[in-house]
């Protein structure tokens with residue numbers, strides 16, 4: 441007999457166990473990443489019966505119960521799929537961790553080679569690393585082809601036409617209408633994008649059409665602004681910003697900042713909720729540079745959101761729900777880095793115009809990139825794997841113009857249409873910032889009332905999806921106009 445309360449307890453234990461595995465591995469305290477054994481501890485979550493049971497319960501549930509069951513259905517399908525491919529996941533991680541590449545006689549770890557590539561000023565050398573990475577990815581692709589074949593087949597076994605329809609149902613997101621909105625955004629920004637990105641690639645002596653993926657990663661790295669984003673200042677800048685909102689990070693005992701330097705710690709900041717809301721890890725190893733700051737602020741947005749959830753909310757609203765919501769709060773902090781008023785207050789740099797311009801080119805780049813990814817993923821997860829390497833290349837090049845190697849078609853991909861949740865978060869965060877400026881002034885981040893407003897929104901976790909959240913705040917729903925206008929206004 442299946443016990444719903446037991447499933448809820450298992451889901452919470454599994455979520456927390458997974459987050460702890462990632463925390464220990466990424467923070468450099470544990471060598472291997474063993475998510476398989478976390479799944480093994482909750483065998484009910486790897487069973488088809490559990491998924492079917494929740495699916496059936498959804499049919500007869502009252503609206504408030506259905507809200508929780510929908511989130512529970514999503515997570516149990518996720519765990520079920522994960523359990524079917526857990527050996528392939530581990531095989532891919534293991535293969536990737538031991539993979540090395542040879543660049544003109546110099547041996548490099550595959551995982552670190554990306555960092556070397558992005559930082560390399562010499563275009564020929566950068567190209568050599570890029571080439572070696574592509575050649576080395578053959579084995580990874582073999583594993584991923586098998587993995588995606590299994591996931592696609594399972595979606596059909598579960599009674600859906602394909603993986604796209606499975607996630608359309610689980611996430612309740614109409615991918616087609618989202619894609620249509622993004623296509624319009626891309627059309628409206630097309631000329632601007634080509635012009636601004638073309639100006640950047642000019643500095644390398646190539647046109648945007650001729651530029652390679654590694655050129656773009658290198659240009660977006662924007663080393664020229666490094667002197668203004670010093671290694672030791674990122675955490676103090678975050679604390680000062682939070683103070684402006686009336687939030688004292690040092691006295692928030694449930695948000696633990698892990699700033700310790702460890703040899704194997706991943707340099708990119710991340711947030712690991714070990715227990716919501718009582719133990720949230722905000723992990724960083726400051727490197728300095730613009731993107732190092734923005735990733736710390738992004739993750740701090742997640743940490744504040746999860747650390748301020750009312751402990752009495754049900755497990756489903758604390759751990760599950762629509763991640764477009766938490767990503768919106770993360771972007772709200774992340775994109776302070778593109779706010780001229782904030783920069784003048786906290787960074788103070790002489791070439792602020794040049795910097796803001798760069799930051800908005802990057803924002804435009806990312807929204808278009810995720811829009812192109814959504815278009816590609818809909819094709820991949822509807823039509824299946826054969827020929828998709830070419831489709832990846834043509835869809836990405838159509839949207840982004842510069843070259844995309846077809847060999848990246850399964851490596852440049854997240855599970856479960858996560859790209860759609862980033863896109864909804866980009867759309868909503870721009871609406872929310874407009875609203876906060878209207879309510880609390882252009883310098884909303886210096887007003888403790890903004891802090892109270894956000895804390896209030898944070899307290900329900902992810903009870904509401906992002907569309908409901910927008911409606912609760914007086915909008916008709918999601919509206920891409922503020923995002924489009926903001927980008928155009930800052931680049932024209």
Ligand SMILES: [Zn+2]
Nearest residue numbers: 738742767770
């Ligand atoms: Zn995020």
